[in-house]
Amino acid sequence: MEISFAEKVQILKLALSFLNEDVIITDIDGNVKYINKGSLVINPEERLFNIFDFLDSNDQKEIKQALVKHQEWCGEVFVKSQDKERSKKFLKAISVAVDDGRTFCYLFVFSDTCFNSGLQKKLQQASKMVSLGSIAAGVIHDLNNLLSPILAYSEILLQEISSEDLIYKRLKIINEAAYQARELITQLLSFTRSKGFSFIPLQLSQVVIKAFNFIRNFISPQIEMDLSLNSRGFIMADPIQIYQILINLCLNASEAIKDKGKIRVEVEDMDLKEKDGVSKYIKLAVSDTGMGMDEQIRENIFSPFFTTKEHGIGLGLFVVYEIVKMLGGKITTYSKLGQGTTFDILLPRVDKNLSIPK
Numbered sequence: 001m002e003i004s005f006a007e008k009v010q011i012l013k014l015a016l017s018f019l020n021e022d023v024i025i026t027d028i029d030g031n032v033k034y035i036n037k038g039s040l041v042i043n044p045e046e047r048l049f050n051i052f053d054f055l056d057s058n059d060q061k062e063i064k065q066a067l068v069k070h071q072e073w074c075g076e077v078f079v080k081s082q083d084k085e086r087s088k089k090f091l092k093a094i095s096v097a098v099d100d101g102r103t104f105c106y107l108f109v110f111s112d113t114c115f116n117s118g119l120q121k122k123l124q125q126a127s128k129m130v131s132l133g134s135i136a137a138g139v140i141h142d143l144n145n146l147l148s149p150i151l152a153y154s155e156i157l158l159q160e161i162s163s164e165d166l167i168y169k170r171l172k173i174i175n176e177a178a179y180q181a182r183e184l185i186t187q188l189l190s191f192t193r194s195k196g197f198s199f200i201p202l203q204l205s206q207v208v209i210k211a212f213n214f215i216r217n218f219i220s221p222q223i224e225m226d227l228s229l230n231s232r233g234f235i236m237a238d239p240i241q242i243y244q245i246l247i248n249l250c251l252n253a254s255e256a257i258k259d260k261g262k263i264r265v266e267v268e269d270m271d272l273k274e275k276d277g278v279s280k281y282i283k284l285a286v287s288d289t290g291m292g293m294d295e296q297i298r299e300n301i302f303s304p305f306f307t308t309k310e311h312g313i314g315l316g317l318f319v320v321y322e323i324v325k326m327l328g329g330k331i332t333t334y335s336k337l338g339q340g341t342t343f344d345i346l347l348p349r350v351d352k353n354l355s356i357p358k
């Protein structure tokens, strides 16, 4: 069946009328020659108008400049309606050559911003992550430089003071903390450079003791910290990952405790009956007697940049979640407003010699 030109035009017009977008074709001065429907803020009766009259002056200028150079313009615009109401739309505008290639018309496609907002949010998050990565690399580098004199001078002073001296003991704590910080920084540096982690068999309890003692130095003495170790089991992980999980969870716990309270860290073996048999795990749990969370907050805590704190970044739990996922584990949150919070993390238990996660 042959379709005539007129019929093709009819079909295309029909197809365009089904679109959710407003498609408008204008001449190079912006005078409207075609519009697929009247749903755009303008009055459908008055189809003869100039598109630029409906756009904010700043947008008008930018869009005209791009179109004159035959460049595509995309972005959010405010479209004015006749009753002076403004609505936000996403606009794609391009210049199209017609007939002999010397005449041009402009094509404007307006869509609801909500169609793109999900995507835009994701893009914004992705770009935040990228810039955060480079900022982090810079900050970590500076921190490393700042640590050098602390390490060097504490080392020199330790040699000059008698080990019986009270100052010696205090200096030793500074020196050890600086070494631990350097270890952490070196690991973080490798993370930002995407060198990745080195997965080795770790006796979880042993790493947790070290991390726990390290973190204790930063938590208010008003907060009681309790450690319970009931596993000799091994997991496949990089020690820095366990440090990172515990630091983030314990800091959150201490921030959730307003005044006095308790943080408890537990490690224990756990065998779970699952679909394909019994799976061996080690449970790492961090609980606090802090303010707890309501349902709405609990649902969002693992999203990047979700925070309820004035100066929070909202990355602590996102990082914990990503590490647990990387280690093939699971994380569960138990929390009630005013009644504290518990994070249970299950990590696959491995045979020390086999070193292969189950």
Ligand SMILES: Nc1ncnc2c1ncn2[C@@H]1O[C@H](COP(=O)(O)OP(=O)(O)OP(=O)(O)O)[C@@H](O)[C@H]1O
Pocket (backbone or CB within 6 Å): 248, 252, 253, 256, 288, 290, 291, 292, 293, 297, 301, 306, 307, 308, 309, 311, 312, 313, 314, 315, 316, 317, 318, 340, 341
């Ligand atoms: N132990 C906890 N008790 C109560 N609320 C918590 C607890 N841990 C996390 N939250 C809630 O989850 C949110 C997200 O935590 P997350 O650690 O990801 O970010 P943050 O602590 O706000 O900022 P930062 O990136 O500095 O860690 C917190 O803002 C808080 O509302």
Ligand SMILES: [Mg+2]
Pocket (backbone or CB within 6 Å): 248, 251, 252, 315, 316, 317
């Ligand atoms: Mg946090």
